[in-house]
Amino acid sequence: MDSRAVYLSLWSQIFFTFFMRVSTSPHAGTEESQTSYTINSVHLTLLPSADVASGTHVTWRCEVSVSHGSSGLLTHHFLFLRDDVEVYSKNSSDASVSYFLFQARAAHSGTYECRVKVHDKSRTSHARKLTVTGLQTPQLQLSVLQLFQGEEVTAICSAPQEEGSLSFHFYLDQEQLKTVRSSTTSAETQVLLDHAGDRKLYCTYTVTMVPQAGLSNHSNTVGVLVKGLFITPIMNVLPSKTLVEGDVVEFVCKVVNPPPKTEVFLTKDHKVLKKGLTSLVHRFQVRAEDSGEYDCKAEMKNVQKGTSESVTVKELFSTPVLTMDPREVFEGERFTLTCSVSRLVSDRLRPQDVNFSLFKDQHPLEAPGGSYSSVALPSSSADYSCRAQGRNLGNLIAKNSTHLHLEVKVPVSVPLLSVVGGSLVLGRPFQLLCQASQGSLPISYILRGPMGGSEVKVVWRSGERALFNVSSIQKASDISSFVCQASNNPLRTASRESAASRLQHATIIEPVSQPVLTLSPALGQAAEGDHLTLTCSVQRGTPPITFTWFHTTSTKPLAFKTTNELSGSHGITDLGQKHAGGYYCVSSNPSNHSQQSAVVTMGVSVAGWKKGSIAVVCVLLTLILILILLAKKRLLPFQRRKRSAELSVKPAGTKTDGEGAEVTLGLLNEAANVTPGVMGRSVWSEHVSGSESDEPSHDERPEAAQTQYTEVLPPPANPDRAPVKPGTDTVYSEVQGSVHGVSEQADGASQQGSLEYAQLNHNDNRDHDDYVEHCSVNIHSDRGDHNGPEDHGNHFNNGSHGNLNSNCDHADHNNCADNSDCNE
Structure with a gap:
């Protein structure tokens, strides 16, 4: 495409865009913002192709299709992006905009997109990739073309037609020297030329952001003439390279026919001893430490030449050594300090010509012959050193020894042996503490016990304690058998018996025995x-x-x-x-x-007076009961005849117990206004045997004894009497048939004995009631043990106040307090 046509088209687009912006009124813009619209598509076109050579003109054309409901024009915002970075933008009412790259370079390579915005809507085209191949040939320029060996030359490498960041590479005789990065199209650096002769330099570059573009061609090659610099020095050591301490040595260092401003240096171990212009002379008295390598160096600008010599210096005498005998000293002991040398050059110095001096904390001591002896005191602790002096060819040589620190030790004092806690218990483990009040560390403590064994504890640091664990002792006398010995002088441990002590005082606790x-x-x-x-x-x-x-x-x-x-x-x-x-x-x-x-x-x-009181009460109560029984026996027939009209007696069945004995039960109630000698209103039933014994013999015992029950109806209520206790309206009496058939009724009509239960009213006689409550007597007799009706074995029972139970034996009423439980 003709460049003039391209320029003309570009200016035409710029003029049209400017005209459209001026001609658009605010009112029209308001209508446009209110227009409904939609972006149909955005298309990006690359001309002449996606792969072009460096320097080619490239055109990007972005076209947009928008549908809207107004007859007016819409403003489109076109945005061109390379690798998501904006490179060009334009506002236009046209449906297409072009972006031109004049002489595209490798830095223009990348992925391009076009994004169109219409008010608040936007749309992006498909990505297109552009590849620009080929790099410009760089140009190299040098500051000088002739220079001396070791000088530097300034080199400038440039590629003025490239764009972006570049990396420049510099070469010397086809060997890459360095790489310099630059944000511009050129780079400058210094190149050291340290070898004489003709040298050749050139450079190349790469595009930093497009490494795939590769390396550019070599720049022009520039030749440089490097002249040699003859400044190599020479060095002489006088009088010899082998010396003895005290000798004087002379070093001569110079450059023959040097260029102007040539400097000369004498160095040893990277230390400059002397500096001169074109030459130098250095003279000094040598010591043993002056042995080593010496360098003579000539320098002009960046060029250095040098030579070296090795020098050996023998010791006139060795470094003195300060020794002490003994090595560890205790207060009161004598010690000796000696200063000596182990070797010397016999042809230069005799042993007697060496002088020694001793110092204590840098203060001189009187030490003839290099020896010092004294008794150790606390003030003897210090830093000691010595100095040896000798002459070689009239020159004085002096050497100092290293410092020797003397710490006078304090002998260990007699230790104190004590029980930890102050007391111990027989038969239990305890601890012993052995401690000396003074003495230099380390201190060894030895504990010996009653069994003859020993244990050693060594205290190395301040604050440590010598604690000994003892299993136990069984006798208090064993405590005096413990001995502790302390020593801080290993050579005299056995002889320092004065530093031993025994455990003399301790609180010994003996556990209590079983009480x-x-x-x-x-x-x-x-x-x-x-x-x-x-x-x-x-x-x-x-x-x-x-x-x-x-x-x-x-x-x-x-x-x-x-x-x-x-x-x-x-x-x-x-x-x-x-x-x-x-x-x-x-x-x-x-x-x-x-x-x-x-x-x-x-x-x-029970107390004695209580026993006597109980016995008396029981005896009296027994006598009263006996009297009551006797009176009751005599008054019973009369009482039965008197009340026969009031009682209705019905026959009852008989019952025989397991032993065939007759059991007669009576209920005694307390009542008032009765016949003297009779307690309460009662009906007594007695069975009188034909024999004097209560029970028949085995031969006379009936085969089946019958027990009869008689229902006794209560008499009419008497308002003068106490109310009847509930539950006693009807009582039954158990009657066992008589063996001999003897009737106990007053009329003699019946041959069966009957036992009657009658309802009785309470008696207001409280004196007798108190006796019954405080002492219950159970009067009984064993079969065949008593004679007479009184010992028949009747059981006495109080029906109103509960059973009167007692273990008081009828046969021994006097011992009631000892043989029965009688309640007060």
């Missing part, structure tokens, strides 16, 4: 109202001892007592039944170990 509890009065002798003493005692134990007494009915102690004695007592006054039971005591002491006694059980008997 024994004794009671006073003794078992079986305590009665109500007595004073009881509980005594707890042990056979051994270190005081103070605490005794604690307990009753088995409670875990709470009765009392406790701390004493220095081996026994303690606790008293209980006014004994009662609540004090009966088991007692025990517990003993303890500072050993923190307690022992418990065996349990002692005791009983508390």
Whole structure:
């Protein structure tokens, strides 16, 4: 395409766009914004092709299709993107816009897109990729074309027609020297030419953002003439390269026919000894440490030439050594410091010509012959050193030894052996502490015990302690067998018996033995109202001892007592039944170990006066009951005849017990206004045997004894009497048939004995009722043990107040208090 036509088309588009913007009125814009529209498509066209050579003119054409409902023109915003980066934009009412690349370069390669915006809507075309091949040939320029060896030349490489960031590469004789990055189309660098002769330089470049474009062609090659620089120096060492301490040496370093401004240096171990212009001379007195490699260097600009020589310096005498004997010194001991040299050059110096000096903290000491002796004191601790001096050819050579630190040690004092905690318990483990009040570390402590063994503890640091664990001892006398020995001088451990001590004083606690509890009065002798003493005692134990007494009915102690004695007592006054039971005591002491006694059980008997009172009451009550029975026997027939009209007697069935004996039960009620000598209103039924015994013999016993029951109707209610107790309206009496058929009724018509139960009213006689409530007597007799009707074995029962039960034997009423349970 003709370039003139392209330029003309471009100016035409610019003019048309400007005209459309000026001609568009605000009112028209308002109508346009209100027009409905839609973007149909956006198409991007690349001319002449997607692959072009460097320098080709490239045109991008973007076309848009928009549908809208107004007859006016819409403004399109065209945006051209390369790799998502904006490269060109334009607003136009035309449906197409072109973007021109004049002489496209490799930096223009990439992926292009066109995006069209119409108000708030936008659409993007399909991506198109452009590849520009080929790079421009760069140009190289040098600041000078002739220079001396070691000088630098300025090189400039440029590619003015390229675009973007470039990386320039510089070469010397086809060997790449360096790479320089630049944001422009040129780069500048310095090239060192350190070899004489003709040298050739050229450069190339690459596009940083498009590495696939490859490397450009070589630039023009520029030749440079590098002239040689002859400044290599020479060096002489006088009088010799082998020297002795004290000798004077001379170094000569110079350049023959040097160029102007040539500098000369004498160095050793990277240290400049002297500097000169074209030449130098350096003279000094050598020492042993001056042995080594010396360099003579000539320098002009960036060019350096040099030479070197090795020099050996022998010691006139060796470095002095300060020694001490002995190496460790204790206060009061003598020590010796000696300064000496191990070797010297005999043809230059005699041993007697070496002078020695000793110093204490850099202050001189009087030490003729290099030896110093003294008794160690605390002030002797210091830093010591010595100096040796000798002459070689009149030159004085002096050397100092290294420092020797002397720390005068303090002998260990007699250690103190003690029990950790201040006390120990026999039979238990404990610890012993062995500690010296003074002495230099380390200190060795040796503990020997009663069994002959030994244990060693070494204290190395301040704050450490020598603690020995002892399993136990069984006797207090064993404590004096422990011996502790301390030493901080290994050479004299065996001889320092003065640094040993025994454990003389210690609090030894013996655990208490099992206690024994004794009671006073003794078992079986305590009665109500007595004073009881509980005594707890042990056979051994270190005081103070605490005794604690307990009753088995409670875990709470009765009392406790701390004493220095081996026994303690606790008293209980006014004994009662609540004090009966088991007692025990517990003993303890500072050993923190307690022992418990065996349990002692005791009983508390009734007081003597109570026993006598009960016996008297029981005897009197027994006599009264006997009298009542006797009176009742005599008055019974009369009473039966008197009340026969009031009673309705019905026959009852008979019942035989297992033994065939007759059982007669009577109910005695208390009543008022009765016949003297009779308690209550009662009906007594008696069975009178034909024999004097209550029971028949086995030969005379009937085969089946019958028991009869008789229903007794209550008499009419008497308002003068006390109300009838509920539950006693009708009572039954169990009657056993008589063996001999003898009738006990007054009329003699019936041959069966009957026992009657009658309803009785209460009696207001409270005196007799109190007796019945306080002492219940069960009068009974065994079969064949008693003679007469009084010993028949009748059972006495109070129907209104409950059973009067007693274990008081009728045969021994005087011992009622001892043989029965009688309630007060």
